[in-house]
Amino acid sequence: MNNAQLVELTHHNLVDIYGCLPIALVRGKGSWLEDADGNRYLDFFCGLAVTNLGHGHPRIVRAIHEQTERLMHVSNVFHTEPTARLAEKLASRFGDGRVFFGNSGAEANEAAIKLARRWGHKDGGGRFEIIATLGSFHGRTLATLSATGQEKYHQGFQPLVPGFKMAPYDDLGALERSLGENTVAVMIEPIQGEGGVVVPKLDYLRRVREFCDRNHLLMILDEIQTGIGRTGRFFAYEHVGVKPDIVTLAKALGGGLPLGAMIAKSEIASSLTPGSHGTTFGGNPVSCAAGLAIIDAIDEELALENATEVGGYIIERLRRIADTCDRVKEVRGLGMIIGVVLKHDARPVVDACLKERLLVNGTAGNVLRLLPPLNLSRQDADAGLAIIERALRTAPMPS
Numbered sequence: 001m002n003n004a005q006l007v008e009l010t011h012h013n014l015v016d017i018y019g020c021l022p023i024a025l026v027r028g029k030g031s032w033l034e035d036a037d038g039n040r041y042l043d044f045f046c047g048l049a050v051t052n053l054g055h056g057h058p059r060i061v062r063a064i065h066e067q068t069e070r071l072m073h074v075s076n077v078f079h080t081e082p083t084a085r086l087a088e089k090l091a092s093r094f095g096d097g098r099v100f101f102g103n104s105g106a107e108a109n110e111a112a113i114k115l116a117r118r119w120g121h122k123d124g125g126g127r128f129e130i131i132a133t134l135g136s137f138h139g140r141t142l143a144t145l146s147a148t149g150q151e152k153y154h155q156g157f158q159p160l161v162p163g164f165k166m167a168p169y170d171d172l173g174a175l176e177r178s179l180g181e182n183t184v185a186v187m188i189e190p191i192q193g194e195g196g197v198v199v200p201k202l203d204y205l206r207r208v209r210e211f212c213d214r215n216h217l218l219m220i221l222d223e224i225q226t227g228i229g230r231t232g233r234f235f236a237y238e239h240v241g242v243k244p245d246i247v248t249l250a251k252a253l254g255g256g257l258p259l260g261a262m263i264a265k266s267e268i269a270s271s272l273t274p275g276s277h278g279t280t281f282g283g284n285p286v287s288c289a290a291g292l293a294i295i296d297a298i299d300e301e302l303a304l305e306n307a308t309e310v311g312g313y314i315i316e317r318l319r320r321i322a323d324t325c326d327r328v329k330e331v332r333g334l335g336m337i338i339g340v341v342l343k344h345d346a347r348p349v350v351d352a353c354l355k356e357r358l359l360v361n362g363t364a365g366n367v368l369r370l371l372p373p374l375n376l377s378r379q380d381a382d383a384g385l386a387i388i389e390r391a392l393r394t395a396p397m398p399s
Contacts (some may be wrong), residue, residue, distance in 0.1 A: 029054075041359050055256075068286055094247065130183070132167075163182075185245075248261070340388075341368075
């Protein structure tokens, strides 16, 4: 089937919630994708920060293939080797942690919210309220939507789940003013991805950690988008030397398969007891085998070092372009999560890049978001940058 046929088939059968582009992708290798008409695209989007090592990575493909031949699924009332081994790797990287596996970022964050409330009920004096931040994005379930600080995602779904307060991001004073007698936790992203690649001040996370310690609060870090090396460290919080009480992961954790994780300090995780939470597919052995492969590949192939080096190169090049391009307000980011803030809606620039077969994303209205693979080559970085520069200089201005 070609692009047009697949687009038509999708249009008639799927709920229309994504506003899909008229492209049907059929295969990928490394930093490149191919559509059903044979056109090739350089991927600076990575399935929204999922394919952190590009497409068709041989180590991940092999791990998935071998695990499907052995065992694809059993209930979580049994143990499996890939699940146990991945939990050990994540708990060890976190340090004295316990892991809950789900299928997505929303499930990981839902588990974090439930754990915070359960801990508050058990050890926190009955407290239940969570402070989240304006501009945040934590998921599409009703609880994670209630923790999301963007009203556009709330429309039509009210009433939201009670027990959440919103404070401006990167503003400790506002956080302190939001504190109440029922506050049990603070839930934030190290970098707001969907909110526009908003990078806080260097001391923000450290000061939030101190605020939580002073007030006997849990610090929950949503690393769904920033985790698994996206910023050049395995966890983004490692850049500033703090440790949360709970961290959530998903997207890149499964190497392209559905997998999310909540990791919590052992003494906090103990609040969840048998029967208090669960999932049918979370921790699936095939997804966990893929997770093990991606972590090993990141370590052995020096992907974090490459993300730091090539990501820094991209940011510096974009800032030089911005110096002579009036439509750019700011370039911000860390590692391979990069935002080009425009003075207008990002759509014309996204469309101009697509015409030259570069996949990028617009978010928060006026932000061009780049999420290239961590192992992007300098050659592919230059190819993508050339397209972005042309798009920034020639794309039509929105009316």
